[in-house]
Amino acid sequence: MSAASHTVVIRGTGSYAPAKVVTNHDLSKTIETSDEWIVTRTGIRERRVAGRHEDPSDMAAEAGRAALKAAGLTPADIDAIIVATMTGDLPFPSTACLVQHKIGARKCTAFDLAAACSGFVYGLEVASSLIRAGVHRHVLLIGAEKLSSILNWQDRTTCVLFGDGAGAVILSRGEGPGARNSIIGIRTGADGEDAGLLYQHAGGSRHPATADSVAHGQHFLRMNGREVFKHAVLVMEKTATELLKEHGYTAADVECVIPHQANRRIIETMAERLEVPLDRFFINLDRYGNTSAASIPIALDEAARAGRLRPGGLVLLVAFGAGLTWGAALLRWPAGA
Numbered sequence: 001m002s003a004a005s006h007t008v009v010i011r012g013t014g015s016y017a018p019a020k021v022v023t024n025h026d027l028s029k030t031i032e033t034s035d036e037w038i039v040t041r042t043g044i045r046e047r048r049v050a051g052r053h054e055d056p057s058d059m060a061a062e063a064g065r066a067a068l069k070a071a072g073l074t075p076a077d078i079d080a081i082i083v084a085t086m087t088g089d090l091p092f093p094s095t096a097c098l099v100q101h102k103i104g105a106r107k108c109t110a111f112d113l114a115a116a117c118s119g120f121v122y123g124l125e126v127a128s129s130l131i132r133a134g135v136h137r138h139v140l141l142i143g144a145e146k147l148s149s150i151l152n153w154q155d156r157t158t159c160v161l162f163g164d165g166a167g168a169v170i171l172s173r174g175e176g177p178g179a180r181n182s183i184i185g186i187r188t189g190a191d192g193e194d195a196g197l198l199y200q201h202a203g204g205s206r207h208p209a210t211a212d213s214v215a216h217g218q219h220f221l222r223m224n225g226r227e228v229f230k231h232a233v234l235v236m237e238k239t240a241t242e243l244l245k246e247h248g249y250t251a252a253d254v255e256c257v258i259p260h261q262a263n264r265r266i267i268e269t270m271a272e273r274l275e276v277p278l279d280r281f282f283i284n285l286d287r288y289g290n291t292s293a294a295s296i297p298i299a300l301d302e303a304a305r306a307g308r309l310r311p312g313g314l315v316l317l318v319a320f321g322a323g324l325t326w327g328a329a330l331l332r333w334p335a336g337a
């Protein structure tokens with residue numbers, strides 16, 4: 001077997017959500033909003049919010065441990081940890097290094113990946129390429145976010161949409177002649193021209209934290225919701241359709257679609273455009289809101305544990321986020337994952 005032809009198997013999944021639940025009703029006590037408005041416009045009913053001392057690396061470590069357990073591996077087996085996040089614990093070092101220490105995976109490489117809400121699909125592309133090329137045998141890929149730390153809780157146009165959490169998968173080199181590829185194909189893309197639609201103004205090197213930047217709330221997430229909505233619907237459907245076509249499938253072949261969990265209306269519109277019945281979409285945003293890079297891996301783990309992913313069935317992941325970035329992944333769900 002040549003080094004460039006290793007199969008890639010999804011070996012286990014895990015997720016973690018903070019204990020604290022904040023309902024729409026809770027939010028309506030502090031800002032001018034209502035459960036009815038939020039549910040109608042977004043489908044979100046509640047979200048999880050991490051504790052003051054609960055860092056993304058803590059949530060990522062919990063999700064990672066659960067994925068390791070499901071995969072039947074130990075931290076010593078892991079060759080690489082990739083954490084997709086836009087709310088890492090610190091500007092540096094990477095959250096992946098902190099996770100490495102927390103789970104006791106001593107000798108692996110570790111790095112973060114910045115692609116906002118598309119980070120998990122981008123991470124799948126990187127991790128599966130590393131395994132396929134023979135560089136690594138077992139990769140722990142995690143999406144982890146503490147979006148509550150960059151939200152302006154007085155801004156009703158953004159704070160009602162997001163939540164905290166982490167999800168993880170273990171990708172492994174397939175062993176033996178019977179090993180079947182879990183990753184059929186992945187497509188990712190970006191368009192930096194629209195970077196201003198969803199961003200955090202201060203806190204980076206262009207606008208380092210100052211008393212003034214903090215006083216003006218420049219470290220909070222900013223978004224043009226309507227424009228983001230339009231782009232999301234178009235690009236998610238287009239990317240999914242192109243990916244399916246590239247591999248000789250149609251949307252009708254897909255047994256379960258796991259979309260980025262941002263807004264139920266975005267998902268419903270995508271379902272219509274793809275002509276896939278909504279009941280084939282796995283949706284949990286009502287309980288978590290948008291957890292950015294954590295959203296797809298949390299949903300993937302919940303779908304797997306709920307028996308929604310039939311061994312051998314086609315699973316389609318579709319993501320969209322700041323950057324702008326997007327991506328889709330076509331998986332064949334393994335027996336035993």
Ligand SMILES: CC(C)(COP(=O)(O)OP(=O)(O)OC[C@H]1O[C@@H](n2cnc3c(N)ncnc32)[C@H](O)[C@@H]1OP(=O)(O)O)[C@@H](O)C(=O)NCCC(=O)NCCS
Nearest residue numbers: 033034037041117156157160225226228229262263320321
């Ligand atoms: C944010 C979003 C829910 C807003 O829905 P919308 O139907 O576009 O609503 P609008 O922005 O047009 O606002 C309509 C009205 O509701 C108000 N409003 C906004 N948020 C509100 C809230 N939480 N509660 C009550 N009213 C609210 C607005 O102020 C506006 O009032 P006005 O007409 O008096 O100015 C929607 O645009 C969206 O989901 N966008 C995509 C966001 C997203 O998913 N981002 C992440 C992508 S990874």
